[in-house]
Amino acid sequence: MVQIYSVQKGGLIDLELIEKTESEWKAILDPITFEVARRKGTEPPFTGRYHNCHDRGVYLCxxxxxxxxLSEDKFDSGTGWPSFTKAVSEQNITIQVDHSGGMIRDEVLCALCGAHLGHVFNDGPPPGGLRFCMNSAALRLRKE
Ligand SMILES: [Zn+2]
Incomplete structure (x- = not known):
């Protein structure tokens, strides 16, 4: 069991970790989401559905x-990927060191299902200074 913050409930809820095989994920996800979220891919910049989205709501896995x-934590980074200053809750993401591509980066994963979401960098705006650089394909906006 893991504790995940629920925006609708305004607090932590207990949930079972979600574990599926690669073929189970492939059967239920569209191809780009599967490639990004389950195989740690990166969508080409400026191609996703959310980099230039200003709708209000909550971005879900x-x-x-x-x-x-939250849409209120989204900012225009100019990178072509949806960028946020912080997550809904640190409970809802897992950060791990990623050595792929000849770089050392902090990879951001969904805490409940392990989906690859993107990376977090230290060049974001003040006061937090973080830039969560996410893939649109790994997110789904629940509009307010
Ligand atoms: Zn997830």
């Missing part, structure tokens, strides 16, 4: 529906 980011 495209795989399992966990609340991940």
């Amino acid at each position: 495209a795989c399992c529906g966990t609340d991940l980011f």
Whole structure:
């Protein structure tokens, strides 16, 4: 069991970790979401549905529906990927060191299902200074 913050409930809820095989995920996800979220891919910049989205709401994990980011924490980073200053809750994400691509980066994963979401960098705006650089394909916006 893990504790996940629910925006609708305004508090932590207990949930079972979601574990599926690669073929189970492939059967329920669209191809780009599967490639990004389950195989740690990166969508080409400026191609996703959310980099230039200004709708209000909560960005959920495209795989399992966990609340991940609020539209009010989204900012225009100019990178072509949806960017946020912080997550809904640190409970809802897992950060791990990623050595792929000849770089050392902090990878951001969904805490409930392990989906690859993107990376977090230290060049974001003040006061927090963080830039969560996410893939649109790994997110789904629940509009307000
Ligand atoms: Zn998830």
